[in-house]
Amino acid sequence: MNRTSIKNKMILSFLALLLIVMAVVGAARQISDNVITGLAFSAALALAAGIIFGGIFSRSIVRRLNSLSGAAKEVSRGDLSKEIPLLSRDEIRDLEEVFARMVSDLRNIISEIKEVSTRIEETGRSLGVQIEKVLSSSREIDETALSIAKGSEAQSLIVQRTSLVFDKCLEQMNEAAQKSTQTVSRTVQALQKTETGEAKARETLHYLEEVLKQMVENAEPIYRLSGKVEKIKMVMDVIEELSRKTDLLSLNASIEATRAGEMGKGFALVANEIRSMAENSRHSSHEIRAIVDDIFKDNKAVLASLRKSETDIDKGRTLIHGIVGTFGEMLSGVKQISAEVQDVGEASRKQVQEMRGLLDQFQELSRLAHENFVSTQKTTINTKGQKEQIMEIARAAKSLQALSEKMVETQRRFRLPEA
C-alpha cells in the first residue's frame, strides 16, 4: 500500500495550498490590482483556501481519528463486531492497522473466552444438575436410613420383648418337662406293678388250665363212651327204621302174594319169614336199646357230675380269664398312658429344645437387628457427612456457576461479529 506519510501529505497539501494561493494570488492579481484587495482577496482566498484545506485536511484526519476513537469507544463498550475501516494511507493507517489488529486480537480472545465461559457454564450447569440429583438421592438415602433406623429400632424392641416371652415360656416348659418326667416315672412304676399282677393272674390261669386239662383227660374215655353210645343209638335208629320198613314191606308183599293166589304161596312164605326176621331184629334191637339206654343213663349220671365240676372249673376259669382280661386291659391302658406320657415328655423336651433353638435364633435376630440398627445409624451419620461434603461441592459448584455466569455476562458485553 502506498503509504503516504502525513508529513508528506502536509507538505503536499501545503504546497497545494501555496499553489492555490499563488494561483489565487496570481488570479487575484489579475483581477484586482489592488494589492490590498488583492491581498485581501488573496488573503481571503488563501484563508478561505487554507481553511478549506485545513478543514479538509484536519477533517480527514480528525475524521479518521474520530472514527478510530469511535471504534475504540465501541470496543471499550464491548462491541467488537465492527470492522475497523482501513481508510488511511498514512501514518494514521498504522494506527488504524494497529487498532484493527488489536480489535481482532481482542475479538479472538473474547470469543475464546466466550467459548470457554460457555463451556464452563454448561459444565457448571450439568454439574449443578448432577449435584441436585446426588443431593436428592442422598436425601432419600437419608430418609431410608432414617426409616431403617426407626424400623430396626422397633424390630429390636420387638425382638427383645419376644425373647422375654420366650424366656418365660421356656421356664414353664421346663417346669412341665420336669413334671412329666415325674409322671413318667410314676406310670412306669404302675406299669411294673400291673405287669406283675397280670403275670400272677396268668400263672393262676395256667395252673387252672392244667387242672382242667387233667380233668378233661380223665373224662376223655367217658366222653368217648358217650359218643360211642350216641353212635350206637344212631345205628339202632337205623336198624329200627330198617326193620320197620322191612316189616312193612313184608306185610305188603304178603298181601300181594295173597292176591297172586297159588303162585304167590311160596312168596307168601318167604314174606312171612322176612317178617318174622324183621320182628326178631326188632326185638333184639329193642333189647339192645334197653341195655344201651341203661348204659347211657349211667353214663349220663357220670357225665352230669363231670360236667358240673367242669362247669365250676369253667366258672373259675372264666373269672380268672376275666381278671386276666382286666389286668391285660389295665396293662394296656397303663402302657398306653405311659407311652403317651413319655411321648408327652418327649414332646415337651423337644419343644423345649426347639424353643431354645428358636430363642437362639431370635437372639441372633435381635443381634442382627441391633447391628442393623447400629449400622443404619452409622450409615445415617455417613450419609450426613457425605451430605455435607456434597453440600460443599454443591456450594462450590454453585459459586462456580455464579462465576461462570458472571463470565458469560461479562463477555456478553463483547459483541462479536456474526460468524
Next chain:
Amino acid sequence: MDIDKYKKIFVQESANYLQELTTGLIRVEQDLCNSNLWSEIHGKIHSIKGMARALSLEAVSNLCHQMEAWCKEFQAGTTAPDAAAVQILMDGTDLLKKMTEAEASGADPAADPELKRISALLACRPDKLDRQTQTEPHPVAAPSPIDRIRVDYALIEELLARSQEIILLEKTLPPLSHQQMAAGLKSWIDHYMAMLRGLHFQLARLRLMPVQDFASLFEKPVRDLGKAYGREVKLNVAGGDLQVDIGLMDRLREPFMHLLRNAVAHGIEPPDERERMGKSREGTLVLAADKRRDSLVLTVGDDGRGIDPNPIRRYLREVVGMSDPEISAMPREDFFRTILRLDYSSADETTQLAGRGIGMDVIAKAIECLSGALAIYSEPSRGTRFVISLPLSLSIIHAIVFRIGPYTLAAPTSHVASIQRRRNGPSQEGDHNNDLGLRLGIDPRERKPGFILKLRQPAGTEHGTSGQPADHFMVDAVVGNMPLMVMPPGELLAKTGTFAGVGIMEDGDIAILLDMERI
C-alpha cells in the same frame, strides 16, 4: 280271544269226527247199503255242521249240509249209493278237514278250488251224477300228524302211582349235615321236589278217558246180554268224545252194567213183540254223554217198553201209604225214583238174574257217592231213560286254601271276593251266623281267627238252600290261591252235605273243598 278258543276246540272235535267219518265211509264202501252206517255217517256230518253253525263258519256248514243231504238219501234208502258217490263224500271229508284247518289258521276256507268242484257235484242228486265229469284222481296225502295215542290205563295208573311214590320218598330223606345244607343240598332237593309235584299234577290229568272208550267196554256185554235174554240189541254211543275221569267211569261200571242189564232184561222187548208193535226188531240201547256247564250228564236209555207204573203205584199205596190223588200228583221223575228206594223191589220179578229192584240201590249208592243226581224218565212202549248228572269231579279248579282250627279247607276262588286281615277286636255278634267254624263244629278254643274271606255269588249260581247264605268266613290262616285237583268226596264225606270234593294240592296235601251252594 274267545272265538279263537272255540275255534280251536272246534278243530279238535271236528278232527275226531272227521277221522271217524273217514272210517265210516271206508266201511260203507264195503257195505254200500248199510243204512246204519249211513246214519252214523250222517250223524257225524250233522255234528260237524252243528258246531260249524255255532261258530258261524258258513263255508264249512254249507258243505256239511250238502254232504248231509246225500247221506240222508242213502240212509233212507231212497237212493242207492255207489262207489263214485262214496268217493265224492270222501273227497268232501278231506276238503272239510282242510277247511277246518284253514279256519283255525285264519285262512279263507272258501279259497280252496276243490270246494267249487265238490259243491257242484254235491248239488246234483247223487244218482244224477255225471260220471264223466270225474276228475283225475288227485294226490292222496299222508295221514295227518299223530296227535293222539291210546295208552293203557294201567300204564297211567302206574305212572301216577310211581310219581306219588317218588314224591313220598322225600319223607325218608335222612337229616342233612351242616355242610350239605350249606352246599345248597336242601334247596336243590326242594326244587327237585317241586318239579316232581308239578309232574305228578300233570300226570293226574292223564286220568281222562273218552266216554267212547268207556262205552265200548259194554259192547260185548250188551251183545252177550242180548244173547242171554234172547233179544236183539245194539248199543249206540253219543258224545263219545267227551273226556271223563277214569276213576269216575270205573265207579260207574257196575251201575251201568246193572242199568244195561235191566234194560235188556226188562226194557227191550223180544224181537217178535217189537215187530208186532211196529218197532224195529233190534232194540237200541243208548249211552250218551254230554257236558253241561258244571256237570257231566250221562244217559242210559232204551227204546223198550218203559217202566211199568203199576207196581210202583202199588208200592206207594201199600208200603208208603200214599193216596191215589197224591200219587197222581207226584211229578213223573219223583214217581219213577221210587224204584230207587232201598225197600222197593218189584216183587213180580223173581228171576235169578237181577230184577228191577235189586241193583237199583247199587246204582243209587254209586251215584250218591259221586255226589251226582239220577233222574228217571219213562214212557210206556217208548222206552226209559236214566239220566245221571255228575259234578265234573276231576277238574282242576282254582281255590283259596285256608286253615280253620285243625282243618285245611278250600273254597273255589270264583266264590271268594276278597281276603282281608281281621283286626283284633271284639267278635261281632253277626259273626255267629257266618262263623264257618261253628258250622263245622270246631271248638272255638282251637281258633285263632286271623283272616276274613269275603264271599260272592258268581254269576248264574243259585242261592244255597240253607236259608241265608253266608257272606264271609272267618278263618285262621290262608295258605294261598292255587289250583286244586278235585276228586269227588267219598260216600262218607258226601253224607255231611257240606263238601263238594277233596282237593289235592300240588304238593300232595289235601284240602277239603266246600260245597258253596250248601254252606
Next chain:
Amino acid sequence: MDCFVFEAGGKRLGIEARCVYRVADDARPAAVPLAPPCHVGVIYYRGDLFDVVDAGLLLGDRSSLKDENPYVILLKWDQHKLGLIPERIAGMKWIEAPKGAEDVFTHDGRRIRLIAPEDIWRLLSDLSYGH
C-alpha cells in the same frame, strides 16, 4: 283162606285178604270236619282217596292211635276205599274157616274175629255226619 290179622280196640280181628290193598306207613290223614270221632281223615294214596278210620274206636273200645306215623291198613273193595289204623298188625295168616263163622282160630290157637269190610262200612255209614 288168607286173612289179614290185626289188633284194634282190644280185639283181635281179621279181614279177608282180597280186600286188603296195602299197608302204608307214611300217610298223613287230612282231618275232615263234621265227621265222627273215629274218622281220622282222608289220604291221597297213589291216586286214590281213602277214608282213614281209627279201627280201635270204630270196632273196639279204645283208640289205636299212638304215634305220629301209624301203619294204615288200606282196604279196597267194590267201589270203596278205606283205611284202618290198628294197634298192632299180625299180618297175613292162613285160616281154615267155615263159611259164615265169625270166631275162628288160627293154627297157633289164637282167636280171631272175622269181619267183612262191608260190615265195617255199614258201621261207619251209620255214624252221624254233619250236625
